[in-house]
Amino acid sequence: MDKRKNFKAGFVNIIGRPNVGKSTLLNTFMGEKLAITSSKAQTTRHRMFGILTEPEFQIVFSDTPGAIDPAYKLQERMMGFVRNALEDADVILFIVALEDKNDHPEVLEMALKAGAPVLFLINKTDLEKGSQTLDKTNYWQELYPELEIFTISALDKRNTDKLFNRILALLPEHPAYFPKDEMTDKSERFICSEIIREKIFLNYKQEIPYSTEVSVTSFKEEEKIIRIEAEIYVERDSQKGIIIGKKAEAIKQVGTQARGDMEVFFGKKVHLETFVKVEKDWRKDERKLKKFGYH
Ligand SMILES: Nc1nc2c(ncn2[C@@H]2O[C@H](COP(=O)(O)OP(=O)(O)OP(=O)(O)O)[C@@H](O)[C@H]2O)c(=O)[nH]1
Ligand SMILES: [Mg+2]
Structure with a gap:
């Protein structure tokens, strides 16, 4: 029997404003600190793959720079990486942080127009005060009734297994894109x-x-x-x-x-x-x- 039958593989691209936890989420899925993180915005400057290969699937996660209006050439390049990640995604993970007051819906609009299924993640729920998580979920669900929302903590791994299973379900049948011992595209x-x-x-x-x-x-x-x-x-x-x-x-x-x-x-x-x-x-x-x- 061909063992690769029903094998799934695809690009799962993590998009969002600076500092919402994109790189932290990539590391959580990889089970390894591959991408750098910091409490300052615009830490990530490149797109980076985290490649997770198992006998039944290969997920190519992409960490991306935070989406912003570019003010100088470096930031223009950074936004180019974000646009590429919107174009080649099989699944888009769009992240906002629980405490952010302005989630910049225009970035979500870009993601929704890209054509791939979008999972909307409210991250940092471990920092919840009062009913913040529910309030934020309701707010977005009202604006976008079709939106599939997950409330997670990338740091505490809250609901990340549930999210992972959903990603797997959305992954297309496809042969592996990378050799199975390769963890990233970066040197x-x-x-x-x-x-x-x-x-x-x-x-x-x-x-x-x-x-x-x-x-x-x-x-x-x-x-x-x-x-x-x-x-x-x-x-x-x-x-x-x-x-x-x-x-x-x-x-x-x-x-x-x-x-x-x-x-x-x-x-x-x-x-x-x-x-x-x-x-x-x-x-x-x-x-x-x-x-x-x-x-
Ligand atoms: N409390 C809490 N902090 C988190 C969580 N996820 C990320 N953080 C923190 O938020 C800060 C930003 O995390 P990053 O993963 O660097 O965020 P990013 O979206 O990659 O940021 P840029 O690369 O600047 O766009 C870091 O201090 C993380 O430790 C979470 O679930 N809970
Ligand atoms: Mg980052």
Whole structure:
């Protein structure tokens, strides 16, 4: 008997405003920290696949940047990734966060027009005060009576199994898109640069995280250790000083935290060296954006 008969596979794309929990949900489904997350908006800048393969199915989840009105070229590129994710979806997971006052229905409208089934997720229900979850559910159900709504907590895994089963039911019969041992479309270098970026989002305030880009320039795996070199780019000289910090303590902290996460991810000892450089106004520069992988 052909074991692949009835095999299901498809693209399940996670869309929503910044900071609603898209990357956290991807990690919850993957059972692994693949995408970086932070309490600051616009942490994710690229589309990233999380590929989950079982004997009966393969789900290709897509994490995407938060949907916004782009103000500069980097954000235009980020919105391009969101549009692509709307176009090739077999299932769209549209997320809002329980506490957000304005859910920007225009993004939902875009998702509903895309043609794939949309599951509407109200996330962060673990933070509920009073009857917030029910109120928000009723509000959206009245506006869109056909909408299939799930109230979840990506962090506490509340109702995520129920959601997962619904996704599986919607998945089309199709052969696998990726080899079964592949977990993402992104390289080890990309994952490392993202881990460093996450620590920058964690450790610095205001414009610094948004002015920073990271590139892994060397990744050498030896028997017992991985040796990684990374360049951290900022937009101005003054920002370079802030990233490094007094007696280089700030950059050391970023390095230590990033190395810790890399060791968990690769299950191996990591040696990490970072270099801070200035790439003047890279966020607005077409050529520099291309160099950093924003096509
Ligand atoms: N309490 C609670 N916090 C959550 C939940 N899901 C995500 N968060 C937190 O919300 C913040 C944003 O989460 P992310 O997963 O980075 O959000 P995102 O939608 O990917 O954000 P962008 O990449 O900026 O668009 C982080 O601090 C998460 O820990 C949840 O279910 N409950
Ligand atoms: Mg994200």
